[in-house]
Amino acid sequence: MEKYIKGRVWRFSENVDTDQIIPAIYLVTGDRQELAKHAFENVRPDFAKEVSDGDIIVAGPNFGSGSSREHAPRALLGAGIKCVIAPSFARIFYRNSINIGLPLVECDVDAADGDVLAIDFEDGKIVNTNTSAGYTFPSLPDFLVDLLDVGLIENTKRKLTRTG
Amino acid sequence: MTIAEKILAAHAGKKSVSPKEIVDAKIDYVMVNDVTGLPAFEVFEEFDTTPILEKSVLIQDHYVPNKDVASAEQAKSMREFAKRYGIENHFDVGRGGVCHQIMIEEGFAAPGRLIVGADSHTCSYGALGALSTGIGSSEAASAMATGELWFRVPETQKFVVDGELGKYVMGKDIILHIIGDIGVSGSLYKSMEFYGSAIESLHLSDRITISNMAIEAGAKCGIIPPDDAVFEYLKNRVIGEYSPVYADADAGYEDTFEYDASEIAVLVATPHLPENVTPASEIDVQIDQAYLGSCTNGRIEDLRAAAAVLKGTGKSVHPDVRMIVVPASKSVFEQAMREGLIGIFMDADAYVAGPTCGACLGGYMGVLAEGERCVSSTNRNFIGRMGHPDSEVYLANPAVVAASAITGRITDPEDLLEG
Numbered sequence: 001m002e003k004y005i006k007g008r009v010w011r012f013s014e015n016v017d018t019d020q021i022i023p024a025i026y027l028v029t030g031d032r033q034e035l036a037k038h039a040f041e042n043v044r045p046d047f048a049k050e051v052s053d054g055d056i057i058v059a060g061p062n063f064g065s066g067s068s069r070e071h072a073p074r075a076l077l078g079a080g081i082k083c084v085i086a087p088s089f090a091r092i093f094y095r096n097s098i099n100i101g102l103p104l105v106e107c108d109v110d111a112a113d114g115d116v117l118a119i120d121f122e123d124g125k126i127v128n129t130n131t132s133a134g135y136t137f138p139s140l141p142d143f144l145v146d147l148l149d150v151g152l153i154e155n156t157k158r159k160l161t162r163t164g
Numbered sequence: 165m166t167i168a169e170k171i172l173a174a175h176a177g178k179k180s181v182s183p184k185e186i187v188d189a190k191i192d193y194v195m196v197n198d199v200t201g202l203p204a205f206e207v208f209e210e211f212d213t214t215p216i217l218e219k220s221v222l223i224q225d226h227y228v229p230n231k232d233v234a235s236a237e238q239a240k241s242m243r244e245f246a247k248r249y250g251i252e253n254h255f256d257v258g259r260g261g262v263c264h265q266i267m268i269e270e271g272f273a274a275p276g277r278l279i280v281g282a283d284s285h286t287c288s289y290g291a292l293g294a295l296s297t298g299i300g301s302s303e304a305a306s307a308m309a310t311g312e313l314w315f316r317v318p319e320t321q322k323f324v325v326d327g328e329l330g331k332y333v334m335g336k337d338i339i340l341h342i343i344g345d346i347g348v349s350g351s352l353y354k355s356m357e358f359y360g361s362a363i364e365s366l367h368l369s370d371r372i373t374i375s376n377m378a379i380e381a382g383a384k385c386g387i388i389p390p391d392d393a394v395f396e397y398l399k400n401r402v403i404g405e406y407s408p409v410y411a412d413a414d415a416g417y418e419d420t421f422e423y424d425a426s427e428i429a430v431l432v433a434t435p436h437l438p439e440n441v442t443p444a445s446e447i448d449v450q451i452d453q454a455y456l457g458s459c460t461n462g463r464i465e466d467l468r469a470a471a472a473v474l475k476g477t478g479k480s481v482h483p484d485v486r487m488i489v490v491p492a493s494k495s496v497f498e499q500a501m502r503e504g505l506i507g508i509f510m511d512a513d514a515y516v517a518g519p520t521c522g523a524c525l526g527g528y529m530g531v532l533a534e535g536e537r538c539v540s541s542t543n544r545n546f547i548g549r550m551g552h553p554d555s556e557v558y559l560a561n562p563a564v565v566a567a568s569a570i571t572g573r574i575t576d577p578e579d580l581l582e583g
Binding site for chain 2: 020024028042067092095143159
């Protein structure tokens with residue numbers, strides 16, 4: 001995982017559910033790029049067209065609530081999203097994101113659409129380069145850092161090798 | 165320790181665990197449905213191993229019978245996965261129904277078990293005293309391969325509902341009342357435990373509705389201490405042995421919430437969050453569709469409650485309303501036929517269909533057009549959940565769904581039958 005990223009903000013409000021991230025009618029594939037074409041289609045039709053690789057989502061509390069669909073973080077990764085920042089996340093979305101390599105940061109950040117944020121994962125710091133406001137966030141437990149880094153697939157392969 | 169802590173400790177091979185601790189625990193079952201299955205099977209192929217057959221359960225329910233070619237391919241991938249590895253626990257069209265109903269009916273869910281499923285409403289089995297929770301597809305694949313998974317031990321909140329419930333108040337109203345109080349993130353990452361005389365007085369079916377919607381408060385699980393109602397249900401049904409787990413007298417709860425059952429009204433959750441609750445008698449909203457079904461309220465007790473309202477009034481569904489009835493499983497459907505409920509629905513001009521998740525998630529067979537409103541016995545009223553982004557879903561108990569179908573407006577059954 002990259003230790004430092006800088007990206008443009010897409011701002012969302014609180015309780016963004018996974019039906020908003022990827023509507024159920026598109027749950028007929030697991031392909032990230034295919035899912036990304038319909039990300040936020042019902043609530044923010046411009047997102048899929050205008051999102052670029054390296055962008056960041058900043059949202060209110062309880063991001064990713066609702067359905068367990070892993071298609072949601074897959075769609076965001078497919079769209080090029082490099083990190084989601086919110087004061088809190090729904091637990092299944094949180095697990096899914098860490099498992100497939102989408103970094104999440106639990107932090108209440110004041111940022112508007114188009115602002116550029118610089119995130120230092122190692123030092124736990126965020127700077128909004130438009131407002132110069134700075135924020136800090138606690139680091140993840142070691143277990144999750146490792147999981148985010150290698151991914152659940154590799155983690156499982158290692159487990160199978162150890163026990164097999 | 166609380167029930168969740170005890171179940172996790174037992175499955176992690178530890179004497180005790182504490183909230184926030186991360187443990188690797190052995191799971192009893194891992195379930196996927198046709199939507200979450202496909203990505204899980206693709207991930208599974210990377211492991212170069214075979215699934216643990218007796219722990220893996222595959223259930224076709226979201227987009228079956230297939231709604232289009234893409235969903236047909238998806239369902240086919242589940243059939244092929246089941247065949248390739250010889251997974252016997254595969255419930256296809258005509259042999260099963262909505263996944264959580266099947267997990268309970270077929271005896272997979274039982275007290276003290278640790279069950280994961282790639283569907284957020286896996287928390288339903290808490291009604292039988294299990295710790296069951298939703299996971300993603302990749303981790304379902306991992307659990308099928310290794311038989312274990314990582315868990316963060318949740319903090320536990322205690323909910324006590326004492327007293328007598330009103331005549332038309334159901335499990336749905338209890339959980340909506342609680343979510344209305346604590347909000348959709350009121351139990352984020354936590355375990356909910358339910359106690360009190362009102363909970364003990366409920367049918368298992370109503371308890372399942374409560375546990376089912378724990379996720380709508382953000383919870384990891386919603387557990388009800390198992391009693392005779394559960395043990396009786398499991399006779400001649402449960403697979404293998406089980407041991408009920410109860411909380412210690414000195415268990416540490418993060419918080420305790422107490423409710424007077426007599427103050428819980430027949431409720432409706434208005435768009436677009438389950439926390440937007442209001443008494444059904446206090447809102448006046450015209451509806452286009454009334455949907456009765458789902459893992460939340462598609463059981464025989466739910467169909468009975470709705471049929472009683474239709475029969476009690478002797479009236480048919482309002483001419484401007486489509487009422488859709490979807491029994492949650494084949495056996496619920498059969499029971500409803502034996503009891504004459506299907507006849508009551510059809511005589512009242514309701515449309516009755518075979519088991520599927522269907523319209524609950526805006527999949528097919530009951531999708532809403534722009535501006536349409538549906539009163540629904542399901543669990544989510546998110547933006548666009550049942551179809552067009554400008555359509556609306558109002559969550560309610562089965563009796564409200566039936567009463568509203570008759571009047572064409574959201575209606576408290578008491579106002580219709582006893583007003």
